[in-house]
Amino acid sequence: MPRLSKTNPRAVALKILIRWEKGKPLLDEVLSQVLTKSVLPDERDRALVSELVNGVVRHLYYLDFILARFSEHPLEKMDPEVRNILRLGAYQLLYTRIPERVAIAESLKILSARRRGAWIRGLVNAVLHKVLENKDNLPEPPDFNEVYYLSVKYSFPEWLVKRWLQRFGREETEALLRASNERSPLVIRVNTLRVSRDSLLVYLQKDEVPTAKPCPYSPSGIVLEGFRGKISELKPYHFGWISVQDSASQLVGFLLNPKPGAKVLDACAGVGGKTTHMAELMQDKGTIWAFDLYEWRLEKLKENFQRLGLKLPKVFVGDVVEKLKELQPPFFDYILIDAPCTGTGVIRKHPDVKWARTEEDFLRVPERQLRLLEGLAPFLKKGGIMVYATCSLEPEENEQIIERFLQSHPEFMLEDPAKVLSKTCPEKVKELCVENKYLRTFPHKHGLDGFFAVRLRKV
Template sequence: MTPAGRLQAAIELLGAIEADRRPADAVANEFLRTRRFIGGGDRRDIGETVWGVLRARRRLGWWIERVGATPTPRLMVLALMVLNGITVHRAAAEFGGSRFAPPALEDEERRVLEQLDKHTLDHPNMGEGVRLEMPDFVVPLLRARFGDRLEAESAALMQPAPLDLRVNLLKTTREEATGLLAKAKLKAEPTRLSPWGLRLAPRQSVTTSQPFRDGLVEIQDEGSQLVGLLAQAQPGMRVADFCAGAGGKTLALAMTMENKGHIVACDVSPARLDGAIKRLRRAGVHNAERHLLEPGDKWTKRQGGKFDVVLVDAPCTGTGTWRRNPDARLRLKESDLAELVVKQAAILDEAQRLVKPGGALIYATCSLLDAENQGQVAGFLARYPSFRIAPVGAAFPAYLQGDYLLLSPARDGTDGFFACRMERAA
């Protein structure tokens, strides 16, 4: 594809994302799957343009509306080009110059670009939520958590996330996996915090590599790997991954258990559990089974008090993953947070039934908001005084030790994660 053709595809994809209620990555996958003529390099360039717009969506909208226009996908792409220092003349040259290029600029579009010329994305008159690229109601909540660090954390959330892998110790070592990835022309470095992790530059084709196909590595953020480490699942234990989703943490738990013992991967979605089974087979895991949680299900009652470890990776706002999902911050509403806090408490109430005396309940989210994290734990402990917090252990760096595992992009280089290990009295 020509550069102009890639621009047109990016504009079309942005339009599809705006018209669809699904997450942007799901829309993008379908968009690209139906356009097989778009090659790998073209996909990366298109993705960089689209995700660049999504990461700057509130600021771009502010600028375009400031000069009296409507933020269309086409105008946002143009505005991003000019506000990032490309001249109006050069931006205009990309439009209308070839068969597959976007149509030539209209007079109104040229007027907008001329007014944006010589400016940058940021402006002192922007509201704090616009400048930090987050919903207005979230700003005071994150300010309460981060204080003066909020600007640094919000800047980190606007950057592309690295590509982290978890080495599958059931099949290989971190050193061997690094060498095999290098043979596949994928340069990987050991992660700083996770003993199982490798980090690559973003947007590399790992899933087509032989190490991935052989189940030697799995894509998993370093922070998510640390949640698995906090669980301390050992060989021979009985473990429940209560919100297993596609099985990322189930895989890590099976690895620390050395395929010995029993894991039950639970979820409310049959499709997600089907995806988990495929990943477990590829990884060589054979001590896990799945269980579909359905309305009226009596499984937790029948299995009460039988598990050594129960992991609740709860549904949440996902504020800690905004590096990967910048569109999520545009959809998040205050009512969503209120609904999720109620759902998280209900999930914990159900999951705790499975924990045997002396067993552990790990509560985790990929949220940065205290209401979903420390606040949720405090409410749970008030309802169930037989549980107590077990501080983060010596397997973690000293600065991470405490009652909670708290991770953030600027400080730790991971997605934003919260986790707390609670143990039931014997």
């Protein structure tokens, strides 16, 4: 019989948290590796693992603050198994509707199965009961230090809170921290080559997701409010009618808006979220060259093209700047640079991002981004369009990079995103366009992932 660590969702979550805490690998990757090896055939158990792991990572500092108040033993001196079982227990008690006795009993069951002694079980039992007894009157972090207070209350590293406070001020920073801790709704993009958004909406509302509603910004977007199921269990997913893509990310495709028959370069294609959108916008006519550093991502990209019934693009593994020098490609009509970035705009989806970043990233990452802009600019046709996008909120990766690029490239000019987007998207999209130059979305202002994008024309 498989061991508890493979069959019990809380034990699987514990294993993931211990592994994540040790080396801070990408949480999604550890989650999928451990889930693949686990024996959890029920989809609800797998969803519980994901909910517990993401929840603990999202509220890490606050959970530790609360636990430290109720434990006589310093958390940092506990072994990782005990520390993380306490975090898991406290998360269930404070943030979920799991019955309290189940949350505590299951924590103790795991410790027993792992042959932890009576002393450890007693400690965990006592601390979790104290959390439960004080649930309606939990201690607050001291507020004489604004940075420390916000950092603990919303579980963000102090350096990032300080950075946002300097830029946005107290009220807006608090709104951003709060919004970044919320779970984002699931948004899908309709493959309009197969089905119209209106008819798919009718189908979903009637049959599979009664709460489905049109996205107010993207003409192809449907928001599956409150949907907690697995997307691959929806029939339209199997028919190739939909892809999962946040509304802000969909707008990047509409900003480039490649025409049918065009030659397009997707420099950082990943698993093809935007590549497939471009193919749909081009009515599957034309040529797309898709690059990424990782083969496994491009394999997924191909699967996505196949599922959506789209013609496969030309796919290349490796550094796009170096590869293009070897390949001597044609000049492109359109280039998309969906640049690697710090990801501070998508913390609500990837809570580990806040713990993985350091201040040095804001020196290192922009240089990679500028290298991509500089390296790809020569491959764009005169009159062609290049869109640069990130899911970061930080000016160093966004406005400042574009200014630096434009200073040494007078042959490029910025186009007003509002003018381009209003041709295909609802009027409301203009709210997201600023200074006639930038498309900028924020979780706390628009309820969207934080994205930045510009449209550059080579003149």
